[in-house]
Amino acid sequence: MSGHSEPIRQAVKDGRIQGQHSLNTWLSLLGELVRYKTERERLRARYGKLARISLFLLSIMGAVSWVLLPQPLRLPPAIFIAVYALDLILAGMAILGIVGYIWFRGKVVINDFSLLLIPALKMLKDDLKPGSRIKLKLDLRGPVKEKILRERKLPPGNYVKLTETIYSDRWLEMEAVLVKGHRLIFRITNKYLRYKRIRRNPRGKFKLKTKWKKIVTVTGSIRPNAQRLQVDPVKLNDSRISGKTKFKSKKGGSCRLSRKYKFKPESMADSMTVTPKELIGLSLNLCSSLSPPAPGK
């Protein structure tokens, strides 16, 4: 855990990282972030396991101690000392496990950057202008309280209570300079819909169930170098581009395409997101809308 750089430690603590660096610097930073996060999660899981096992054994030993306690005279004192010493050790291990579990809790929750951003950057490496810097703003905290867009109670129907919480999480903003001075901009927003359902089972117990929905909106823009390429409205209307996409051509000669993807993750730990192929496909669609300016213009 000690070999990691300060920006990475800070990113894991804050859940955010932003800056303007070269591709290699970003790849090394993000790679380090993945390793650090994985290492932290592994340690956290290990401490969690220690806490669970210790608490389980402690409950057994507690029961044994409780049985032994009223009959102090029938057993030799060494057994009492051993049992209570074991209780103390198990209690210590449980506390250590709980403290470690809390200590290694990072704020980096989502894995989208490692599943989507890193492979996409690697695919686009030869299209970037040599020596240029990529502007990146990542928010990796996932659905946290600050990102709640709306929270409301829905008509419960068969449930006792049904609440819907909507989170809007713009986790990626990227701007890169491509060869010949064209600019590629990406924004990805995850919209999380959380449904908390409370129902009463036939035994009369209340049961809580949480369901998630995730809607990923990818918006890509290309701002071509006007001397070399420009947005061609005819190409933009091609069904291959506009089929799945809501598009918008802006005034400044740039083209913007937006696409939505829906997922139904079992829990927030599920790493369901857009594939790098979709992101590259959107970039290709953006570039398909370009053509060289007419001669003489």
Add this chain to the structure above:
Amino acid sequence: MKDFSQLSCRSKKGLLFLRDCAELASAWCGRCGRPICSRHQMMVESLLACPECAAALEKEGPQDSEYTADWSEVSEPVADRPQDGVSEVQERNRFYVEFGYIPFFYGSHHYYSDSDFQTFDNRFIEHDPKDGPILAQAGQTAKNDTGDDLES
């Protein structure tokens, strides 16, 4: 041995915008004849080829290809060189087919593949003044990626 000191690699790199690799060349592609650098030298069926030709050969499957490469031209051993350039080209072509993309090509226009026919449109070409002399020096006939002569 031919002098490669004035030649740059004509293998294509990039995904959205194709352009020449431009590293110093150290051999010729045995199939299309373009100069290639050490990074882009692939071995397919004992033929020294550029990644584009290697990908095309792999797609076509095993065959009796005409061996034209002169081993004396190779400045460094290529036997253990990774063949990742081929998979890059194959992946690139898959993207182009799936998303119906015709790439923009910045660089030499003497070599082309099925997916970059925009190179024949003068509006898309950025002429390199060195192109003519390079071909004359190499004594090669311009070929496309399927090995057909452009002149025929």
